Amino acid sequence: MKAGYLVILMALSAAGCSEQTTNSAQQAELVEKIIAKQNQANLAAENPHAGIPDFKTAAAVAKPQILGGSQGQVKFVQQAGGYTYAQVVTETGPVWIAANRSAIEVGEKVAWRDGAIMRNFHSKALDRSFPEIIFISSFIVQGGDGVQGKVISSSQSAGYSYLEVATDTGTVWLALPAMRINNGDQIRWIGGSEMQNFHSKSLNKTFDSIWFISSAEKLKNAS
Structure with a gap:
């Protein structure tokens, strides 16, 4: 898996459910097409994640650290720009998570799979900078009635x-x-x-x- 792929997972939650992605080669091609199209859109309109490097330069410029999954309790949630920003308290302390828009609430226990950590990331949608934030594809709500x-x-x-x-x-x-x-x-x-x-x-x-x-x-x- 290319390091830059996880950085833009939150722009591709549908890819896991897409009829077009039948193998890793097709996924990589789809990612590059989507990122190229998104970069063009960023020139004309504000994008809440415009600070994320593109697919080809992410590994060289941002050098995101790939992290394993974890879990914790949601302390704060804010929806902005089609994305969900949440502060989650884990066993090792609070962390900020960004994902595609998710139906999570304060107090819920959530888990997530692999993600990519970005440092000094600025969200235009929130007008806020995060010293560290983890980008994931989606939250997995644990327990509850759903x-x-x-x-x-x-x-x-x-x-x-x-x-x-x-x-x-x-x-x-x-x-x-x-x-x-x-x-x-x-x-x-x-x-x-x-x-x-x-x-x-x-x-x-x-x-x-x-x-x-x-x-x-x-x-x-x-x-």
Whole structure:
């Protein structure tokens, strides 16, 4: 894995659920294309992570340190620029984490996999500089009841399930590895990462907002 890849994981949460990434070579090619496109966009509009070096120069310029996963309790959360910034208290002390927009709350216990630490990073969206901050793809909420709702429509495409789910707080779209699901089923899930204006080529459909989750549990009382 290239060192720069983890630095821009938070711009690629959908890649884990993308029909286009079938091997590491294709992933690398996709990363370079996305970064090139993002760098062009940064010239015309403010990007909250414009300080992150691009894919080709990250290893040489930023030299991010790749860290293993960890866990802790959320002490502070702020959503900005489509991303989630959270201060998490771990066994070794508090750390700042940045990830794709995630549904986490203060007091929750979260975990994460490998990440890349950046030093002296300035977030334009927050107008704040962090002496150290870890970039990850998404938070994994531990414990709790999660979110549940009723499936009102579903589509299977390219090995993934796209579900429209009615919850107590409104209707949401979910994307996850293919599972057997029927309209009317009650499901529950924990955590996830939100992507806005996501276009699925296999469905030829653009979602204003969709949550990418690793799995969902079908409840026993499902109809």
